[in-house]
Amino acid sequence: MKKPVYLDYAATTPVDPAVAEEMIKYLTPDGVFGNPASRSHGFGWQAEAAVEAARGQVASLIHADPREIVWTSGATESDNLAIKGAVIGREKAHVVTSAIEHKAVVDTCQWLETRGVEVTWLEPGSDGVVLPEQVFEALRPETVLVSLMLVNNELGSVNDIAAIGKELRDRGVLFHVDAAQAAGKLPVDVTELSVDLMALSGHKVYGPKGVGALYVRRSPDVRIEAQIHGGGHERGMRSGTLPTHQIVGMGKAFAIAQNNLDDEARLLESLRALFLQGLSGLSGVTLNGSEASRVPGIVNLSFDGVDAESLMLGLRNLAVSSGSACASATIEPSYVLRGIGLSDEQAHRALRFSVGRYTTPDEIAFASAQIVDVVTRLRAVR
Structure with a gap:
């Protein structure tokens, strides 16, 4: 057959063979298997160095500062962290998104609605594109966040994120973008796009499953509330022992994508x-x-x-x-x-x-x- x-x-x-080859170096007894958070010995230092190198590779693909990259378990967690982290705790909040976002955004926004957050659901055109004017017309004085994907995962349609982002930046409204389907396929520059929060995935870019990242803008500083607590890792935004081999794999995959x-x-x-x-x-x-x-x-x-x-x-x-x-x-x-x-x-x-x-x-x-x-x-x- x-x-x-x-x-x-x-x-x-599939994982790129060069990515798999790199990952194995961080799993076995003769490799760099230490905990990146172990600061008292060389095993931990080596693992931390590998994690930071990969952070730089991911940042480079989207033209960000490495310090703006927060490791997560995937784009779904990144979307949850960005949206909930930006909204939870606000006395009055309004969110704008579209009806055809990824389920990680749709379900998160629906969950927020059950907790009193008002959400405006924009309807895209028949081509699957949300127009900037639709976004601007939906804004209110209490709008905290706009969440739109760069590339739709079912249609492949691309939103004009740059036009939307510039206006939102001028109005002081946070802008979250799911770029899981865009990274490695389109040029992505978070500065040109005026994005505050961007979700990324390893396994959509020939890297391993189970690892992703969230870009969180530093200048001016964007503050989001952590959703996972227990050690204050990742500048207090996402606790948990970092999976060095997966992170190295994602970094390698993003470097390959940038070069090609x-x-x-x-x-x-x-x-x-x-x-x-x-x-x-x-x-x-x-x-x-x-x-x-x-x-x-x-x-x-x-x-x-x-x-x-x-x-x-x-x-x-x-x-x-x-x-x-x-x-x-x-x-x-x-x-x-x-x-x-x-x-x-x-x-x-x-x-x-x-x-x-x-x-x-x-x-x-x-x-x-x-x-x-x-x-x-x-x-x-x-």
């Missing part, structure tokens, strides 16, 4: 074009999201007359998704697709295809041919 073709890079990426950013973007764009070309003879295919403002690696398509679940069952040698991996436990249609105006029926016909560093043209040709074949057969038996 042919090895399945992996077209679900938006859900997770332009080449990888060109590769993904060419693979996307090849994929869509292979489907060009198939009628009734609709692109969900923006064609103009997008990342190259994510393509969300609806197929007329074909249920996505049936299509996935027919695509036995393809690993694809009917939505976000974080929402795959439910059979409900994608809230993101409904959020851009699709009906339940239209949303149930959509699949997300996402390519990456290790996708080959041959795999793309195989995938597009199989999709055409299975869609044609399913339509024939309706």
